[in-house]
Amino acid sequence: MEYTNLYINGAWVEGADKVRFDVTNPATEEVLTSVASAEITDADAALDAAEAAMALWSAQTPRHRSEVLRKAWELMTARLPEFAHLITLENGKGRADAMGEATYAAEFFRWFAEEAVRADGMITHAPASGARIIVQHKPAGIGVLITPWNYPAAMGTRKIAPALAAGCAVIIKPASETPLTMLALMPLLEEAGVPKGLVNVLPSRRTGALVDHMLHDPRVRVVSFTGSTAVGRKLLKSAADRVLKPAMELGGNAPLIVFEDADLDVAVEGAMLAKMRNLGEACTAANRIYVHADVAEAFTSKFSAAMGALKMGDGTDPSVDVGPLVNADTRDKVAAFVNDAVAKGAKVELGGTAPNGIGYFYPPTVLSNVPETADCVADEIFGPVAAIQTFTDQDDVIRRANDTEYGLVAYVFSQDMKRAMQVCERLDYGMVGLNRGLVSDPAAPFGGTKQSGLGREGGHEGMLEFMETQYISASW
Numbered sequence: 001m002e003y004t005n006l007y008i009n010g011a012w013v014e015g016a017d018k019v020r021f022d023v024t025n026p027a028t029e030e031v032l033t034s035v036a037s038a039e040i041t042d043a044d045a046a047l048d049a050a051e052a053a054m055a056l057w058s059a060q061t062p063r064h065r066s067e068v069l070r071k072a073w074e075l076m077t078a079r080l081p082e083f084a085h086l087i088t089l090e091n092g093k094g095r096a097d098a099m100g101e102a103t104y105a106a107e108f109f110r111w112f113a114e115e116a117v118r119a120d121g122m123i124t125h126a127p128a129s130g131a132r133i134i135v136q137h138k139p140a141g142i143g144v145l146i147t148p149w150n151y152p153a154a155m156g157t158r159k160i161a162p163a164l165a166a167g168c169a170v171i172i173k174p175a176s177e178t179p180l181t182m183l184a185l186m187p188l189l190e191e192a193g194v195p196k197g198l199v200n201v202l203p204s205r206r207t208g209a210l211v212d213h214m215l216h217d218p219r220v221r222v223v224s225f226t227g228s229t230a231v232g233r234k235l236l237k238s239a240a241d242r243v244l245k246p247a248m249e250l251g252g253n254a255p256l257i258v259f260e261d262a263d264l265d266v267a268v269e270g271a272m273l274a275k276m277r278n279l280g281e282a283c284t285a286a287n288r289i290y291v292h293a294d295v296a297e298a299f300t301s302k303f304s305a306a307m308g309a310l311k312m313g314d315g316t317d318p319s320v321d322v323g324p325l326v327n328a329d330t331r332d333k334v335a336a337f338v339n340d341a342v343a344k345g346a347k348v349e350l351g352g353t354a355p356n357g358i359g360y361f362y363p364p365t366v367l368s369n370v371p372e373t374a375d376c377v378a379d380e381i382f383g384p385v386a387a388i389q390t391f392t393d394q395d396d397v398i399r400r401a402n403d404t405e406y407g408l409v410a411y412v413f414s415q416d417m418k419r420a421m422q423v424c425e426r427l428d429y430g431m432v433g434l435n436r437g438l439v440s441d442p443a444a445p446f447g448g449t450k451q452s453g454l455g456r457e458g459g460h461e462g463m464l465e466f467m468e469t470q471y472i473s474a475s476w
Helices: 040-057 062-078 080-091 095-115 154-166 180-192 207-215 229-242 264-280 296-308 328-343 394-402 417-426
Strands: 006-008 011-013 020-024 031-036 122-125 132-139 142-146 170-173 199-201 220-226 245-249 254-258 286-292 347-350 365-368 385-391 409-413 431-434 467-474
Touching (some): 006 040, 031 180, 040 142, 040 199, 062 154, 062 180, 080 180, 095 264, 142 154, 142 207, 154 170, 154 180, 170 207, 180 199, 207 220, 207 229, 220 229, 254 264, 254 394, 264 296, 264 385, 264 409, 286 394, 296 365, 296 385, 328 385, 409 417
Parallel strands (some): 170 199, 254 286, 365 385, 409 431
Antiparallel strands (some): 006 199, 122 132, 132 467
């Protein structure tokens, strides 16, 4: 592993205290390498570098920023297998899943290369006074980016690319479980033309103290976080002290609804994507599967067969579909959800028992007859477990789907488009997959309602999260 130190001002540094922590392969439980752990003085150095770099970067033309981002996309696309292999090593996901993430991650550079030249403003007349209303968008300031372990590449590029397109500098704190992918991205950005100091990476085992310190620095103007709602609440409290712009992509509890008129093959394919993408370790994962009673038996049979066909093992083997979960705690939590549901009356259709041996593995599992009282109905499973419930009444299933503090994404399967659209509009979610099990797209605004977050990533909105709107009143 070549890149294991902090990345500050375009240089690899050991860190002020020269403290390191281990990164483990979840399939083998072996230590891959050790990584430098940032301290407060390292954060200050990164802030100084970011401040100097942003002064120059924000003065560049939008076209210049666009071309640098486009080059980053070209370089990353040429190296997708390398990034996919590193993702698999530190995260555990299978080869196909890792390649999918690497491709998705690279696409953010291309999308925001195109958006960088489209921070459109406007000039109009004030109806009452006749003055001109001039509106423009300006870089907000330094952004602190905090990314999770489930998408080591994509959750970083989804924040870096819009920030750079907007003219901002950033400091990234990757998850301690998976810092290697983000560190490996830095030489690529250098090659693309990103100036030193504009992007800094600070792995750390002292995340809370480090981030809190940066959020109280007057040079920081944006905090962008992807992770749990519980951590998001803490960050919002810190951000409130200085009234920072928050972009929060938080937890989910996604319902997937299969109506009696759904094409079951399409529904099963969509459910497989929504449940098993990234092994279910995603805030977008289908957490509660509601199937109309008339088709529940047929759906469960088809879905269980598809789940049972997946091969589990070390993700470095190209034939493997299902790798390990990221760590022992995640595996044990998934097992506890299954045991709780079964104790309360759920039936195990497939899987349900963690294998003995090395690695944090849990098999693809299908539960039917899951009661509303099961813990997995109210909380994110974050693993390869499908919890199936039935319904007969449309209003009732909408009520059940909305009965959560989360509102990130929902999925609906029906061939009656009039009804399907009516149901989509009644679901209190920021995103809905209609006859699709995949909603994430760099060109679309990703985000949720309620306690699933604030703001949007991707789409045109993603760049605006790193910009401030300025209005000038003028007469001529």
